[in-house]
Amino acid sequence: xRTADLVTALVLMAVGxxxxxxxxxxxxxxxxxxxxxxxxxxxxxxxxxxxxxxxxAQAWRRRPDKPFxxxxxxxxxLKMLLPATAAVLATQxxxxxxxxxxxxxxxxxxxxxxxxLAVALVSVAFPVVTFIIFEHWFLVPMPKGPLxxxxxx
Numbered sequence: 001x002r003t004a005d006l007v008t009a010l011v012l013m014a015v016g017x018x019x020x021x022x023x024x025x026x027x028x029x030x031x032x033x034x035x036x037x038x039x040x041x042x043x044x045x046x047x048x049x050x051x052x053x054x055x056x057a058q059a060w061r062r063r064p065d066k067p068f069x070x071x072x073x074x075x076x077x078l079k080m081l082l083p084a085t086a087a088v089l090a091t092q093x094x095x096x097x098x099x100x101x102x103x104x105x106x107x108x109x110x111x112x113x114x115x116x117l118a119v120a121l122v123s124v125a126f127p128v129v130t131f132i133i134f135e136h137w138f139l140v141p142m143p144k145g146p147l148x149x150x151x152x153x
Contacts, residue, residue: 004068005059013052019045083107095145097127 019041026038069077087103094102105123108114114122134140135153144153 001066001068002059002062002064009052009056016045016048095148096142097131098145098147101127
């Protein structure tokens with residue numbers, strides 16, 4: 001467990017340093033029209049680095065007595081990891097909204113054992129609401145696939 005915590009803290013520290021460097025490149029000061037582009041990423045990176053230092057310090061003081069994961073704990077982790085990875089890969093081919101609908105539907109039915117009505121409602125309603133919020137209200141284009149092309153978006 002100690003090694004896993006230290007490795008996680010170091011990886012997140014590397015991400016924090018990368019974000020910090022890019023925020024400095026963008027500028028972290030206050031411009032004439034408000035905060036510059038790097039202002040908020042800079043402070044988020046500082047917060048992330050502070051948390052990583054705290055995690056690393058706690059892990060360093062702890063005795064390495066417990067394993068990170070036991071053999072019977074790998075199955076539940078893979079039940080989460082494999083469908084999420086498949087959804088990310090599917091996004092490249094079918095778009096974010098269809099991949100989200102498929103992921104939520106399959107996950108709710110296979111893992112959560114929810115009723116078909118609940119699966120249908122949530123796996124259709126969530127991507128539709130997300131589409132309306134991002135594409136129409138915020139005007140932020142998300143990755144689209146053939147279905148959205150067919151519908152004219």
